[in-house]
Amino acid sequence: MFAFIRTLSRPLxxxxxxxxxxxxxxxxxVAVTGILLIHPNWYESRKVEELPPSPPPPREIARVIATxxxxxxxLEGFHIKQIDVRFHSSLGWFVNVKGVHRSTARERQYVHPVAATTSQTMGKSAQQAILSEPPPKPGLKKFFKDLHTGEIFGKEWAWIWADLVGFSLAFLACSGLIIYLPVFWAKRKRNTNRVLAGEVQSSIGPFKSTESREDVSCARSVG
Incomplete structure (x- = not known):
């Protein structure tokens, strides 16, 4: 098995x-954008939170959510992912509906303003607002996210980017381990031989010194 791994490590x-x-x-x-996504305060200024006015009555919000x-x-082929109530300085309070169109697999969001007006006016404004899609917010964070996930090339091609990076990292990790194993075994074998050689020398040393002392004492007695 060791010989097979040594043979395999050469082309690897x-x-x-x-x-x-x-x-x-x-x-x-991928590495740099991942770090930048974790630390957005490095390149984005602190957002000043606007204190919204008091929200409209719950009945009004519930009616707008139902609408x-x-x-x-x-909407044909529209799958709802999230719905919540938000506040914007120009729109005021509104109901945000976020979802995905199955035909295009693109994420979209629609808004329903919560206006303190009559039901007829409210229905018209909501009907006009839901048919208009707000433009996406440009920014460095969105660019880094799209580059990190591969969506910068299009959502339908993002899986190619993810698979390419994932399989490449797995291959580099496994091949690096296989390449290192023969080197590790060679070093371990070398260290083992050094330890054995040191033990042999330490065991032979006393006998040599004892024999030399006996030879010297015999020579003195003969003389």
Missing amino acids: RQFHRWIGLALMIPLLA ALDDASK
Whole structure:
């Protein structure tokens, strides 16, 4: 088995070296963007939280949520992932519906403003708001996230990026271990031989010194 691993480690050295060099930039991009996503305070300024006014009555919010769910169910192929109530300086209080269109696999969000007006006016504003999709917020954090996950090339191709990076890291880890095992065994064998040689020398040394002393004493007695 050891001989097979030694034979296998030789071609693996070449693959390990060239694959590592070819994927150096993608792996570095994943590593750096991962660190930047964990520490957004390095490149983003602190957000000043706006204190929102008092929220509208719960009945009004519940009615808008029911309207939002009804309108979202009419959208063909739209799968709801999240629905919550938020506040924006220009929109005021609104119900945000986030989901994914099954046909395009793209995430979208729609808003229903919560306006303290009559039900007829409220229905018209909600109907107009849900048909308009708010533009995505540009920023460094979104760019780093898309580069880290591979969505910068499109969500439908993101799995290629993830699989490429994952399989490459697994191959580099396994091939590096196989390459290192013969070196580890050789060092261990070398150290074992040194220990044995040291024990043999220490065991032979006293006999040599005793024999030399006996020879000297015999020579003195003869003289």
